Amino acid sequence: MYGTMKAQLQGSLDDIRAAGLFKNERRLASAQSSHIRTGGAEVLNFCANNYLGLANHPDIVAAAQTAMDDWGFGLASVRFICGTQELHIALEARVSEFLGTEDTILFSSCFDANGGVFETLFTAEDAIISDELNHASIIDGIRLCKASRYRYKNRDMADLEAQLIAAKDARQRLIVTDGVFSMDGYLAPLQEICDLADKYGALVMVDDSHAVGFIGEHGRGTPELAGVERRVDFTTGTFGKALGGASGGYVSGHKEIIDLLRQRARPYLFSNTVAPAVVAGTLKALDLVDAGGELRARLGENAALFRRRMSEEGFDLLEGEHPIIPVMFGDAALAARVADRMLVEGVYVTAFSYPVVPHGKARIRVQLSAAHTPDDVEACVRAFVASRETA
Secondary structure, eight states: OOOHHHHHHHHHHHHHHEEEEEEEEOOOOOSSSSSSEETTTTEEEOOSSTSSSOOHHHHHHHHHHHHHHHSOOOOOOOOOHOOOOOHHHHHHHHHHHHHEEEEEESSSSSHHHHHHHHHHHOOOOEEEEEEETTOOOHHHHHHEEEEEEEEEETOOOHHHHHHHHTTTSSSEEEEEEEETTTTTTTTTTTTHHHHHHHHHHHEEEETTTTTTTTSTTTSOOOHHHHTTTOOEEEEEESSSSSSSSSOOOOEHHHHHHHHHHHHOOOOHHTTTTOHHHHHHHHHHHHOOOOOOOOHHHHHHHHHHHHHHHHHTTTTTEEEOOSEEEEEEOOOHHHHHHHHHHHTTTTTTTEEEEEEEETTTOEEEEEEEEEOOHHHHHHHHHHEEEEEEEHO
């Protein structure tokens, strides 16, 4: 029987290749860092979410190693059976303290966190109003619930207000947005979103995966930067980017929300607990973030330097204030050739094209890290210049 399915699957794979969309995973022969080994050579890495450079920080590695000695490799169970250790309680309390929320619940990933919130909290009587460029995990999570679904144009407050009016008969209305839209590096206008939520009696949810740890004065994310921390009802986020780069996610907000998720969120109830080493490493990462003003400043300086130098060299950049900096090429084949050539020049970046981004908006998404030096940034710019000339 598999013969017919094999042919069907191979046809789909051939179509993906023919469209130039086949994803090849590059093998790394080193720890995640600003300098990595791949393909037998050391290259500069400008495509990781390692914003604060903590993915291989010695204090985090040591905390994880100690946790394995003290707490073991894994829990072999879900939380409510026999999978909760004191470490997990400590991390939930630590995240709540850091974000200034009432309570927090851990998930195995932020994808799972977003997959669990909507079905648990909202029914057919409710309405979810989602930014059109929200992360795939939000889109999939919304699909799992029976609430009415509305979309508004990216960061378009007039359209958001129109959708709030269209959903006026719902019992509860939830506005959900990414804090940072990862393909563009744009920040959500959270102050305006919260103003509309207040006007129409709606709730607000923010996925802050690309912000928590380094955006805002204390690194508490886009709600802190926008001055709306007390006006956002709950946030989701990951430990897999700025907070050590491992795995795990969370939902943090009002206590009643967290209590109900603990009782009914399926990804929480039916997934193994976050591994002790990851929990301990994340606790240490939060300590480093608390003392991380220097790291955040260095990250900002690196991003500003890259923007200035690339603009001087005549490249087309999307405007923004985030260390995600898209270098625009428009043509998908050109972007792919430039990215391939840059690896030859010793810089690892990734090209993105349709359907990940709109037609004609192909780009190379550069991601800066506090682990990069000014010399690293200059080397990346030189590689772009050389690759543009030879691609």
